[in-house]
Amino acid sequence: MKKYDIRKICCIGAGYVGGPTMAVFAKYCPNITINVVDINKKRIDDWNSNNPLNFPIFEPGLDKLILSFRDKNLFFTTDLEKSISEADMVFISVNTPTKTKGVGAGKASDLKWVEASARQIAEFSKSHTIVVEKSTLPVKTAETIKNILSSSQDISSVDKKTFSVLSNPEFLSEGNAINDLQYPDRVLIGGEDESSINALSNLYLNWVPEKKILKTNIWSSELSKLTANAFLAQRISSINSISALCEVTGADIKQVSKAIGMDTRIGRKFLASGPGFGGSCFQKDILNLIYLCNYYKLDEVANYWKGVIDINNWQKERISKIIVNNLFGNVSGKKIAILGFAFKANTNDTRESPSISICQDLIEEGAHIAIYDPKVENSKIEDDFKKLNKINFEQCRVNWEICSSIQEAALESDAIVVLTEWQEFLYIDWKSLINSMRKPAWLFDTRSCIDHNKAKNVGFNVWEIGNSVSINKY
Ligand code: UDX
Numbered sequence: 325m326k327k328y329d330i331r332k333i334c335c336i337g338a339g340y341v342g343g344p345t346m347a348v349f350a351k352y353c354p355n356i357t358i359n360v361v362d363i364n365k366k367r368i369d370d371w372n373s374n375n376p377l378n379f380p381i382f383e384p385g386l387d388k389l390i391l392s393f394r395d396k397n398l399f400f401t402t403d404l405e406k407s408i409s410e411a412d413m414v415f416i417s418v419n420t421p422t423k424t425k426g427v428g429a430g431k432a433s434d435l436k437w438v439e440a441s442a443r444q445i446a447e448f449s450k451s452h453t454i455v456v457e458k459s460t461l462p463v464k465t466a467e468t469i470k471n472i473l474s475s476s477q478d479i480s481s482v483d484k485k486t487f488s489v490l491s492n493p494e495f496l497s498e499g500n501a502i503n504d505l506q507y508p509d510r511v512l513i514g515g516e517d518e519s520s521i522n523a524l525s526n527l528y529l530n531w532v533p534e535k536k537i538l539k540t541n542i543w544s545s546e547l548s549k550l551t552a553n554a555f556l557a558q559r560i561s562s563i564n565s566i567s568a569l570c571e572v573t574g575a576d577i578k579q580v581s582k583a584i585g586m587d588t589r590i591g592r593k594f595l596a597s598g599p600g601f602g603g604s605c606f607q608k609d610i611l612n613l614i615y616l617c618n619y620y621k622l623d624e625v626a627n628y629w630k631g632v633i634d635i636n637n638w639q640k641e642r643i644s645k646i647i648v649n650n651l652f653g654n655v656s657g658k659k660i661a662i663l664g665f666a667f668k669a670n671t672n673d674t675r676e677s678p679s680i681s682i683c684q685d686l687i688e689e690g691a692h693i694a695i696y697d698p699k700v701e702n703s704k705i706e707d708d709f710k711k712l713n714k715i716n717f718e719q720c721r722v723n724w725e726i727c728s729s730i731q732e733a734a735l736e737s738d739a740i741v742v743l744t745e746w747q748e749f750l751y752i753d754w755k756s757l758i759n760s761m762r763k764p765a766w767l768f769d770t771r772s773c774i775d776h777n778k779a780k781n782v783g784f785n786v787w788e789i790g791n792s793v794s795i796n797k798y
């Protein structure tokens with residue numbers, strides 16, 4: 325069997341996946357030079373900034389890694405041609421959003437960036453290159469990549485370019501990415517060429533125990549990634565569906581989660597009820613699964629997974645309605661403080677954040693929204709609102725503001741809605757906050773993360789997800 329010696333790596337895409345993943349590779353593979361490339365020059369400049377606050381991604385522990393290894397064996401650059409031509413292994417970590425138009429719109433992933441990456445690798449590579457799919461991709465994408473690459477293999481040329489394609493999906497959860505990358509539950513490598521699989525596996529062996537490295541065929545690897553995300557999302561939709569039942573029956577979702585989670589067959593993780601799952605992966609991957617099932621005429625299977633997305637959308641809408649109903653069925657002209665815009669705590673990512681659609685619903689109802697998030701940049705919030713199709717951005721600009729503190733958001737508001745479980749929200753001084761609000765003052769805790777007794781004791785009416793007894797009388 326051939327043995328490939330990996331000395332240089334190129335990673336196309338310096339985003340939430342490429343940046344943290346390559347930082348961890350740099351730490352554990354000190355003898356390998358890693359070039360992370362991106363078409364977005366500003367992103368690369370930000371990664372190269374001397375001030376970690378300018379790094380494009382907030383991820384606990386990432387800044388330390390970047391500062392330790394950048395310009396030693398980790399480089400951020402826009403020089404794609406040079407990086408590919410020197411690389412023995414190229415990771416594709418570009419984004420793959422759901423298509424908005426054309427065949428498969430609303431379900432299939434848009435693979436134009438992946439295809440572009442494959443074409444660039446085909447053009448610029450020299451000799452043998454191992455191409456690794458890191459982005460989450462629809463099953464059979466490796467086939468497309470292989471076709472593009474093989475069409476560039478010119479057997480008459482002196483260069484003798486050859487390729488092998490591996491699937492090595494990321495399982496990092498934002499906010500915990502560095503930990504997930506350093507101590508993964510498993511590393512999945514799918515492929516056909518044993519020598520290439522071993523070359524990648526040998527890199528991981530620098531920090532991952534061998535028993536955690538799982539080698540499969542390429543289609544199993546691609547499908548396992550989609551399935552893992554679909555299962556995780558399904559758990560959240562399941563617990564969210566039960567949260568609604570708790571609210572009307574007098575059960576408490578936290579107690580139910582704890583009780584079922586102690587069954588080792590179920591397990592305790594991913595049972596926190598909330599405003600619905602967000603993030604760049606869950607919805608997109610389930611939509612991909614649905615598209616695939618429909619393609620193979622497995623409509624019952626497709627409908628089963630569609631239910632997971634339907635409940636997720638319903639949960640978000642349900643929360644907007646609960647807020648409006650409790651504020652006497654009318655929020656027109658009322659100020660509502662939104663605490664948290666990121667899709668979960670410890671990230672500045674807002675992709676598919678439930679906050680976006682809940683804010684949109686409340687704006688549509690005529691409320692004035694005051695948003696505070698400790699890490700999300702103002703420009704990101706603006707961009708998210710611009711993309712909404714239900715509201716006219718210019719017309720609605722007066723209906724929302726971005727605040728730089730919890731106090732500013734709460735000032736003269738009628739309600740506080742906690743949408744992201746940021747640590748600092750756990751230590752709010754409810755007494756001083758309620759003094760600055762209109763009465764009756766409401767707290768809607770969609771993450772069930774606040775100590776309600778403290779808020780109730782100073783006079784808040786509290787609504788908590790999955791808990792019918794939390795509401796105080798006015
Ligand atoms: C990831 C995964 O790779 C994707 O499969 C997953 O489903 C969503 O998350 P992520 O790293 O989070 O992508 O995306 P993003 O932060 O948008 O980063 C992608 C980067 O690739 C961007 O910086 C973009 O500029 C870059 N890019 C895109 C290129 O460098 N070249 C391209 O041709 C296209």
Ligand code: UDX
Nearest residue numbers: 494495496497498594595596598601602603605667668
């Ligand atoms: C996910 C997967 O976990 C990761 O393995 C994959 O590769 C990328 O997608 P991520 O989207 O970063 O990671 O975050 P995750 O922690 O999975 O949370 C996704 C969403 O589910 C968030 O909106 C989160 O708030 C929500 N969630 C999670 C809940 O509502 N309840 C829970 O118990 C867990």
